[in-house]
Amino acid sequence: MKLLLVILVSFCRIAVHAQQPDCIRLTQAVCHELSVKNSEDIQKQQNALQQALLDKQIAFAHHLPDIDASLISVLMKDTKITEGMDLQMAGTYIAGLSLTLPLYAGGKITTGNKLAKVGIEVQKINQEKTRQEVIYEADKAYFTYLAVKSKVTVLEAYMQQMDSLVSQVNLSVGVEMATNSDLLRIQAKRSEVEYNLIKAKNGMELCRMALCAALGLDLSMQFDTDEKDIRIPDKLQTAETTDINVRPEYQLLVQNIKAKELEIRNARAGMLPTLALVAQYSRYGWAYMKGEQQGYSYKTEISGTSPVLMASLSVPLWHWGKEIKKVKKAKFDLENAQLDMKKNRRLLSIENEQARQNLQDSYRMIASARLGLNQAEDNLHNLRLRYENSMSTLTDLLDAYSQWQQARSNHIEAQTQYKIYETEYLRITGRLL
Secondary structure, three states, X not given: OHHHHHHHHHHHHHHHHHHOOOEEEEOHHHHHHHHHHHXXXXXXXXXXXXXXXXXXXXXXXXXXXXXXXXXXXEEOOOEEEEOOEEEXXXXXXXXXXEEEEEEEOOOHHHHHHHHHHHHHHHHHHHHHHHXXXXXXXXXXXXXXXXXXXXXXXXXXXXXXXXXXXXXXXXXXXXXXXXXXXXXHHHHHHHXXXXXXXXXXXXXXXHHHHHHHHHHOOOOOOEEEEOHHHOOOOXXXXXXXXXXHHHOHHHHHHHHHHHHHHXXXXXXXXXXXOEEEEEXXXXXXXXXXEEEEEOOEEEEEEEEEEEEEEEEEEEOOOOOOOHHHHHHHHHHHHHHHXXXXXXXXXXXXXXXXXXXXXXXXXXXXXXXXXXXXXXXXXXXXXHHHHHHHOOXXXXXXXXXXXXXXXXXXXXXXXXXXXXXXXXXXXXXXXXXXX
């Protein structure tokens, strides 16, 4: 019986361990890889590119001849041709093959092929644009998680300091070197730190789930991260001006104008003649002529083949101005696309400059936060020594701890915000590889 219980307990432990979520080692590079690999948006863009390639193949197929087969069966009652002569078509068939080769379609076929090429280029640009956006969102979620995790670590260290201080003050109260008021004050501060620690841990859990979503992972996945990814360069280097021509957003505007120009040509093609070559081969049979002649009945089958070669020319003469209006409408579309480019070029330039300034400002904020942290650490060290030598009050010491914790949080925020702005700057300048 005891052996059975041991086996059951072992199996339960194994089952519980198997149900626990896996833990993976996360770095910035791993986040990039996972986000691109698991992104539904990127997969949709890949499907869109395949659709554009199929559109190109469909457009090219219009250059090739169409081959069609047909079969017609006629069921009708006998038809009298002349006195004593009837046409019998109960079951008559006409079977044939036809080949239609477009020779000239007013430029629609050529324009359609060029539009299909533009469509492929647009989908490639969209794919790159989506890839950069996915990486940016992954970086933002990753560094936000690192920031909150670092703040939790700071609060845990703060909590240890408060526990130590509570024990120290409690001993001092016992030997009447501190008052109960001092003990209550430090206990209240400890409760405040504990409250903030619980909030920070809850926030870290939410950030962990947000990071899972950004990486396309199960929301129960646990992470082992390395804060060394928050590397700040010794010297910041940014370009004085950035070229918006490399941005996918601008390239999409360029391709949109190309498409509108081709749509004008496509609309004009409706006013031009079309020429096609048609070759047809038909076979017919099971049609009969029956009747009586000089007292004799007869029934003759009508059958044979009919090869035909035709040239078809269609010239539009008067359609009440429909085609001209289509051209005018397409020209307005082109003008709107050009206006969109003019407007968005300014907006993209502003966005580029803002990204550069954000990166520079965040770099300067790191230096300011680092200076504040050094001052807070020195102040805390001095006040701790002064308090131990009864040369400072407990209130001063608690204020020093609060300033140290706030300075540490500011430094963490400045570093992580710099990393987020760095990724954004690389994305906007077309260097987010």
